[in-house]
Amino acid sequence: MFGLILSCFRQLPWPPSSAEAPEIDDDELTQEENSRTPLSCYYPMRVGEVLDHRYQITAKLGCGSRSTVWLARDLHRWRWQSAEYVSIKVTITSGSEDSQIDLDELRLLDRITNANKAYWSYACVRSLLDHFYIHGPAGRHLCMVFTPLREPLGLAKYHWENEKISLALLKVIAQQLLGGLDYLHSQCQVIHCDISDNNVILSIAEEVRNKIPDDISKDEWMDPSPVKHLADRTLYSARHDFGPLYPNIGGIVITDFDQSVGGEVDWDRNHDCQPEGLTAPEVILRVGFSYSADIWNLGALLCGMVEGKPLFDDASRKEHGTEFSEALSFARMIAILGPPPQALLDRGERVADFYDEEKRFKFPELIPKDCSFETFFTRVEGEDKEKLIAFAKRMLKWLPEERETAKELLGDEWMQ
Template structure:
């Protein structure tokens, strides 16, 4: 099996049978395959009208995606309304969208500026799996600008969730969109990366497999650009509007914010909590929380809360009073009584191992601004963009 065939519940007929060299919408000529996922494949293409390269994200059958496709377009339309904010350039834009008639159903195609690889993939280029301090600082600075733009100008929360029960025949897929390293991608200012990709495909076609008249291509990587562009925040497939009330269960397990676990209505600050957790993945070589329950040998909310208490101390009564699920984990007196023990208090300064002295203290002050029990006490993205540690590092 190759590429998307390895995805559990894979059904070939759900994917549009894209072919290299094919022209879509009488305008976009497919050059090669960049990647694949459970709900889409991504291709590099030539925009023959504008004489530029673009990335085509072609989704599986529209009937399998439900309302998500239209919701994502609504998000992109709101993102495009205001472009004067400095964070606009660090949010992935939508150039075009259209539907393709497939053998069985329509397929939505989103057209984006092409990017290089994700911060997560870049992280794995480093043997110690940690971003260098200057790269981390620039990444966070651009991320905070992007989030400030989304939160203040667009009224959009990046973190969200959509359930797509029809996506797989045998299983329910939960599509998550959150602030994490594989949703941040580096831009490319050098078009030679794309021309080299196209020339390589012409001279040495990628391996492929043909099954029942369909061709499954092996993805080809873009070469390393001479200079990395700015990190861009991507993937708005499950973003939500912030001017609506939300209490849904969201976020991947280890990134879940306290208010999400306790069922307190959440808003823009869940993105800030997400970013705070992500920093540990990028800079410390491991996740801040695991949520692994020794009794059940898997993630459980109670284990996650116990880890939060170990790191941050007990949650304030004002937060507990607002949570629908508080009685599952805490007594009326605010004592944690969920059936797992809380290990001794381990403050952030004991968990941080990459920095020393004043630089370490400044860095930890930044992290503490994001990792607060109470959503209202977390700093805004705008405040974080002006943080002392971030500003010092990007101006060195």
């Protein structure tokens, strides 16, 4: 009875919108249809739906190969209070393997959330607010609840001139990324394994923490995004309209731990992971990896962000529609870092994919001429360029054990 009385004072769900959403053309693929994951594995979410008797879905924020992400109002608020918003990651359902991935991610998120909330860089990684399960036509889906964020760095670049981040801001972001990795590695014993500009997301400044989600939600209710109606579900367009960056951004947050592993010996750490072009050599060669793989991943990402093009990949590949080549990526590593030490090659299970019996690289024609840190970095000059190259070299070393830790890198001169 008491609970029933309390519910009378809770915020009510919004009624269905009377506005008609424009239709997406049949020949235009939505994010879910463009994914390698079968459409049936995604939960058929509806805007306006209430999950777990608490969270009302107000807009779609994004979609990946293993989940969709939604903005939602928290209805466990008193009617006289302002609205509070969360983002909800809803995983796919497609069998026991993915269920284990969900369990591993949830276990690591619990560790990340509770390891040390007083640590100085705790806010640089995403922590879990709540989780629950929902059931759809294809089975059970894990739902993870987080504080809403802005757009990932991969989309934020469109706010910057020539789609290149200012070096002053990049230095701040580099410090926060290292702080986040320091927290993951030293406090949580977690290896991220998937650091990309899609998994590094801008946070919302505290003073507009609820205003931006509220604006998006109300705009979606009054002027819905385009949709595609199928027999068993409605597919929604994602909202990326977070408004101007300044003064509405806080810091950056490292997110998405579905590829992450623990640093303990009982976790498998000799498998394919990390984004294309940002993969550490020990991962490519199947040497086995540890925290230092994240350092390589971050180093390659930061170098690419400086110039707006990848360090260890063909910058024109996507324009020409060509596939990613591990051999080409490895060849660029050789051009920039010199040949890998035999001590690394001797430990790799996949060395024969790249080297012949005479220990010669199989693809010498792919090694670019005149490719070095000095020729790659064109936006910086003089002493700042020297400091940047020195910083990159501390992270991008062939031997994992020679790379410096996130904590050691935090004091680097280039970021001062």
